[in-house]
Amino acid sequence: MTVLEDLPIRDELRGQSPYGAPQLDVPVRLNTNENPYPLPEELVARIAERVAEAARGLNRYPDRDAVELRTRLAAYLTRTCGYAVNADGVWAANGSNEVLQQLLQAFGGPGRTALGFDPSYSMHALIARGTGTDWVSGSRREDFTVDVDAARREIARHRPHVVFVCSPNNPTGTAVEADTVVAVYDAAQRAARGKGALVVVDEAYGEFSHHPSLLPLLRDRPNLVLSRTMSKAFGAAGLRLGYLAADPAVVDAVQLVRLPYHLSAVTQATALAALEHTDTLLGYVERLKSERDRLVTELRAAGCEVTASDANFVQFGRFDGEGGAHAVWQALLEHGVLVRDNGVPGRLRVTAGTPEENDAFLDAVRAVMKENE
Numbered sequence: 001m002t003v004l005e006d007l008p009i010r011d012e013l014r015g016q017s018p019y020g021a022p023q024l025d026v027p028v029r030l031n032t033n034e035n036p037y038p039l040p041e042e043l044v045a046r047i048a049e050r051v052a053e054a055a056r057g058l059n060r061y062p063d064r065d066a067v068e069l070r071t072r073l074a075a076y077l078t079r080t081c082g083y084a085v086n087a088d089g090v091w092a093a094n095g096s097n098e099v100l101q102q103l104l105q106a107f108g109g110p111g112r113t114a115l116g117f118d119p120s121y122s123m124h125a126l127i128a129r130g131t132g133t134d135w136v137s138g139s140r141r142e143d144f145t146v147d148v149d150a151a152r153r154e155i156a157r158h159r160p161h162v163v164f165v166c167s168p169n170n171p172t173g174t175a176v177e178a179d180t181v182v183a184v185y186d187a188a189q190r191a192a193r194g195k196g197a198l199v200v201v202d203e204a205y206g207e208f209s210h211h212p213s214l215l216p217l218l219r220d221r222p223n224l225v226l227s228r229t230m231s232k233a234f235g236a237a238g239l240r241l242g243y244l245a246a247d248p249a250v251v252d253a254v255q256l257v258r259l260p261y262h263l264s265a266v267t268q269a270t271a272l273a274a275l276e277h278t279d280t281l282l283g284y285v286e287r288l289k290s291e292r293d294r295l296v297t298e299l300r301a302a303g304c305e306v307t308a309s310d311a312n313f314v315q316f317g318r319f320d321g322e323g324g325a326h327a328v329w330q331a332l333l334e335h336g337v338l339v340r341d342n343g344v345p346g347r348l349r350v351t352a353g354t355p356e357e358n359d360a361f362l363d364a365v366r367a368v369m370k371e372n373e
């Protein structure tokens with residue numbers, strides 16, 4: 001039998017594991033930052049209608065440039081983020097993971113370096129590896145905020161071609177101040193060779209933040225990119241639709257690496273239907289934000305150390321006893337609740353679910369804390 005290690009794969013992939021949270025069949029699943037609310041029935045019906053329309057033309061390739069969708073996404077950003085963008089400054093792909101991959105294909109690659117501030121979204125490093133880009137793990141303060149002075153030093157030392165700033169940050173929930181992004185951007189341009197460095201703000205959880213979007217920072221910063229997704233706020237993780245906003249020149253750059261017709265007609269039709277129901281979906285976001293705030297308050301009341309959160313999840317701990325955070329992860333699982341162990345020492349991450357799911361989670365935490373007394 002042939003195993004992976006027998007294959008002539010690239011050396012840097014040898015011994016690596018694929019990304020993936022466990023997909024376990026558990027009553028309360030709060031481990032992948034999904035939106036717990038299924039799409040409303042009116043939207044399901046509208047998707048069926050728009051997809052049927054698209055199906056009539058499936059003998060043809062889809063609109064390669066997804067112009068209608070990019071126009072609608074631009075209108076959504078303009079309306080909700082306080083800064084006007086046009087379709088030529090917006091690009092869409094199959095999930096923001098694909099957006100990030102296209103950015104690294106165009107701006108990273110062999111002989112180039114990307115830097116992020118860890119702990120952060122582990123796919124940034126994995127996509128870097130997959131595109132042959134060297135990865136540098138920058139630091140955060142003890143409280144998981146980005147330390148501007150340390151960031152400036154790390155950027156000056158490594159002179160990265162791409163810098164990732166995740167805000168709100170996964171897995172910690174930490175928002176990054178606009179001033180910090182500006183400082184990182186300026187430092188990256190100063191340190192860079194040639195034409196500067198790309199700074200990617202990953203705002204996958206932007207809609208859940210207490211702070212406004214960082215989109216207005218795009219003004220006069222042609223090397224800044226804001227990445228977003230319909231997986232979280234739009235409750236459409238299964239749709240696979242991510243997008244970016246940037247200077248139109250950045251959109252021209254990703255077109256050099258995107259596969260032709262990468263966004264299927266079915267995907268485009270579904271995303272357009274979901275955008276028609278933006279206000280209803282943003283109503284669920286408001287509910288989730290207040291549930292997130294409740295989780296923070298109640299976890300603190302239960303004696304946990306909780307990181308302030310601007311996302312639809314909460315990092316909590318500290319579990320420094322025997323077995324560390326993983327033992328608590330296991331104990332919660334035994335109570336029927338699946339959370340995430342992201343490998344941050346002493347900490348776990350829980351996604352805000354429905355009020356009932358959050359109650360079940362909080363009961364399980366209290367029970368486990370009692371067992372551990």
Ligand code: PMP
Pocket residue numbers: 032033094095096097098121166169170202204205228229230231237240241242
């Ligand atoms: N960025 C961050 C910070 C994320 O947490 C995720 C999903 N977990 C993504 C990007 C990718 O999401 P998607 O590909 O579903 O848009």
